[in-house]
Amino acid sequence: MKETLKTMLYSLHVIFHPFDCFWEVKHHKKNTFAAANILLGIYCVLVTISNQTTGFLFNFSMPEERNVFVDIISIILPIMIWSVLNWALSTLLDGKGTMKQIWITTIYGMTPMIISVIPCIIISQVLTLEESLFYSVFMSGMSYWSLILILLGNMVIHEYTLGKTILIALFTLIGFVAVVLIFIIFLSTFQQLIIFINTIYAEFKYRL
Amino acid sequence: MIKIKRKKYILIILCLMLSFLSIPNTAYAAEPYKSYTYTARMQGIPSLNGYSPEEVYVGADFGTDGFNAPKDLRFDSEGNLYIVDTGNSRIIKLNGALELVAVINSFDNQGEKDFFNQPEGMFITKEGNIYVADTQNSRVIKFDSEFNLLKTLDKPDMGGLSTTEEYKPQKVAVDDSERIFVVSAGSIEGLIQISQEGDFIRFFGSNIVKPDFFELALRKFLTKEQREKRMIFLPTEYSNVIVDNSGFLMTTTLNVSIDAVKRLNSKGSNIMRHDGRTGDEYGDVTYEWRETKPQFVDLVIDEYDNMLCLDRTSGKIFQYNSFGDLLFQFGGKGSAKGLFQSPSAIEHKDNKVYVLDERNNDLTVFVTTDFGEKVLIANALYIAGSYEESLEPWQEVIRMNSNYDLAYKGIGKALFRMGNYKEAMKNFKLAYSYKDYSKAKAEYRTQVLRENFSLIVIIIIAVIIAIRLLFRWLHKKNIYIKKIIEGYDFRRGEVR
Numbered sequence: 001m002k003e004t005l006k007t008m009l010y011s012l013h014v015i016f017h018p019f020d021c022f023w024e025v026k027h028h029k030k031n032t033f034a035a036a037n038i039l040l041g042i043y044c045v046l047v048t049i050s051n052q053t054t055g056f057l058f059n060f061s062m063p064e065e066r067n068v069f070v071d072i073i074s075i076i077l078p079i080m081i082w083s084v085l086n087w088a089l090s091t092l093l094d095g096k097g098t099m100k101q102i103w104i105t106t107i108y109g110m111t112p113m114i115i116s117v118i119p120c121i122i123i124s125q126v127l128t129l130e131e132s133l134f135y136s137v138f139m140s141g142m143s144y145w146s147l148i149l150i151l152l153g154n155m156v157i158h159e160y161t162l163g164k165t166i167l168i169a170l171f172t173l174i175g176f177v178a179v180v181l182i183f184i185i186f187l188s189t190f191q192q193l194i195i196f197i198n199t200i201y202a203e204f205k206y207r208l
Numbered sequence: 209m210i211k212i213k214r215k216k217y218i219l220i221i222l223c224l225m226l227s228f229l230s231i232p233n234t235a236y237a238a239e240p241y242k243s244y245t246y247t248a249r250m251q252g253i254p255s256l257n258g259y260s261p262e263e264v265y266v267g268a269d270f271g272t273d274g275f276n277a278p279k280d281l282r283f284d285s286e287g288n289l290y291i292v293d294t295g296n297s298r299i300i301k302l303n304g305a306l307e308l309v310a311v312i313n314s315f316d317n318q319g320e321k322d323f324f325n326q327p328e329g330m331f332i333t334k335e336g337n338i339y340v341a342d343t344q345n346s347r348v349i350k351f352d353s354e355f356n357l358l359k360t361l362d363k364p365d366m367g368g369l370s371t372t373e374e375y376k377p378q379k380v381a382v383d384d385s386e387r388i389f390v391v392s393a394g395s396i397e398g399l400i401q402i403s404q405e406g407d408f409i410r411f412f413g414s415n416i417v418k419p420d421f422f423e424l425a426l427r428k429f430l431t432k433e434q435r436e437k438r439m440i441f442l443p444t445e446y447s448n449v450i451v452d453n454s455g456f457l458m459t460t461t462l463n464v465s466i467d468a469v470k471r472l473n474s475k476g477s478n479i480m481r482h483d484g485r486t487g488d489e490y491g492d493v494t495y496e497w498r499e500t501k502p503q504f505v506d507l508v509i510d511e512y513d514n515m516l517c518l519d520r521t522s523g524k525i526f527q528y529n530s531f532g533d534l535l536f537q538f539g540g541k542g543s544a545k546g547l548f549q550s551p552s553a554i555e556h557k558d559n560k561v562y563v564l565d566e567r568n569n570d571l572t573v574f575v576t577t578d579f580g581e582k583v584l585i586a587n588a589l590y591i592a593g594s595y596e597e598s599l600e601p602w603q604e605v606i607r608m609n610s611n612y613d614l615a616y617k618g619i620g621k622a623l624f625r626m627g628n629y630k631e632a633m634k635n636f637k638l639a640y641s642y643k644d645y646s647k648a649k650a651e652y653r654t655q656v657l658r659e660n661f662s663l664i665v666i667i668i669i670a671v672i673i674a675i676r677l678l679f680r681w682l683h684k685k686n687i688y689i690k691k692i693i694e695g696y697d698f699r700r701g702e703v704r
Contacts (some may be wrong), residue, residue: 013694017541056645057645128650129643
């Protein structure tokens with residue numbers, strides 16, 4: 001437990017020393033998977049809180065339309081798909097990282113976003129629309145930083161050059177679209193199947 | 209035993225009687241349509257009706273033959289109502305109590321008897337002069353208030369500028385400086401401005417074709433022949449023109465929802481305010497891909513500058529205030545009292561709305577409901593900027609319909625003016641009015657800062673001192689946050 005906590009706190013070190021730290025996370029740190037999952041859990045909780053408490057001017061979600069499960073899934077699912085696809089592509093293009101490691105580094109790379117949630121909530125309570133630039137710059141700055149960290153993490157675990165990392169990241173995004181497309185097709189086919197079974201059942205029920 | 213039974217019967221009968229009392233009274237003013245307002249998500253939610261139909265009149269009610277496709281309706285300054293009965297080529301004059309005064313079939317033109325030929329529009333100036341758009345005769349006729357001919361304005365020489373050969377004046381409007389503006393059928397160049405002598409001056413305020421990105425991109429790749437075969441995009445034509453209370457021209461345009469209603473300045477550009485939730489979109493909020501577009505055929509301005517816009521497609525009348533907020537909509541397609549087949553003209557006088565239907569050949573009169581009256585009173589004060597006075601009427605509106613967002617905005621503005629910024633913020637939040645909320649928040653923030661300045665300074669100093677002390681204490685205990693974060697270096701097994 002103590003080791004996990006230590007590994008978790010290590011994410012704060014990742015922010016400024018990505019190369020050393022991702023290497024450390026990959027090779028030497030203990031319980032990195034558990035630590036990453038706890039971090040993800042914390043992020044989900046924080047996002048849920050921020051959806052409720054972000055100031056009115058910066059919160060364009062309607063309380064009556066909010067669904068906690070959808071919020072959480074919309075965080076976890078993209079990371080999952082990213083991990084799977086990135087792993088699938090990098091194994092073909094001699095990347096050294098495992099799927100677990102991609103998952104871990106991705107979440108570690110999200111640290112700037114995780115620590116920016118609470119400051120964002122506080123700022124949003126104070127600022128007006130004229131000063132909204134501060135809010136959006138802070139928010140997007142943190143997101144871009146996370147993006148860079150995720151890329152660097154990917155680069156370190158696969159032992160790639162930067163160019164190759166970016167290339168594979170782009171391929172992964174294309175794969176994203178494909179997955180979503182297949183998912184929609186699958187869903188609609190499944191719907192058809194259910195209707196089909198339903199009609200057969202109804203037919204049987206009337207005949208027998 | 210029997211006694212108890214009897215008591216029971218009495219009890220049962222009493223209960224029954226009570227239950228009859230609690231059955232709701234079924235007599236209510238049944239408008240055949242339902243009003244709605246838009247939420248911040250642009251979804252319609254039910255609202256109370258602002259207007260209810262009072263009476264429907266056909267030609268026989270005035271002692272004349274039935275109307276035949278009547279197309280325009282005007283009040284003069286004395287309260288007389290004129291109906292332009294297009295199909296019968298006549299104008300019917302009624303007094304304020306809707307009793308027949310005169311039927312104008314013909315007029316004296318330099319000693320000869322002259323007739324209208326399916327006139328579609330008329331206009332009455334402040335001085336009382338009457339202009340009639342005599343459509344099939346291709347002319348505009350100027351009368352004095354007693355229908356004595358002053359001048360006939362025949363087809364002006366447009367010098368080949370017009371794309372359409374025909375000149376069929378459908379509607380006419382005359383502004384305060386006696387400039388005449390004509391809506392001619394199929395004229396895509398905009399309004400035709402003519403002088404008092406009947407000379408062509410210019411085209412005024414033409415609608416602009418907005419370039420479609422897809423179309424522009426496609427045209428880059430097409431050959432000249434292919435390009436010529438593509439659909440031609442023409443500006444939309446005006447359907448009506450009126451003059452508002454402050455002398456600006458207002459127009460309606462067919463088959464568009466964006467900027468379907470315009471207020472034109474002397475340069476011909478649109479100066480309409482769009483502060484409301486529906487923005488520059490008029491009629492029912494629809495989407496670009498929808499096939500049915502609204503067809504605004506007429507509008508009228510009431511004494512508080514509210515616009516009543518008549519949409520032929522949906523048969524509805526939309527009332528907006530001069531800031532562009534939707535107040536009510538009423539009417540609809542159908543044959544019940546208060547519904548229309550093909551409404552063609554609208555007029556307004558003393559909280560009553562008169563709507564002409566060219567297919568039903570009747571005139572429907574609407575009156576404001578209690579709710580409508582309250583909203584209109586509150587809105588008038590709100591528009592005039594006397595927010596404090598509008599507070600109470602708006603609160604009454606909220607009591608009747610708590611979904612009426614404009615009322616929250618009004619209350620918020622009143623409270624803001626009174627300096628109660630916190631409550632103002634609450635109301636702006638309910639109205640989803642971000643701009644106003646932001647303003648109130650800025651004021652509230654300075655208020656709080658000013659009142660609690662010393663306290664805030666003390667808290668900041670205290671926090672700084674506390675952090676200092678905490679770090680000193682951690683230093684004494686030999687605990688370093690940096691070390692905790694970096695942790696052990698497992699390769700060397702020691703603190704880095």
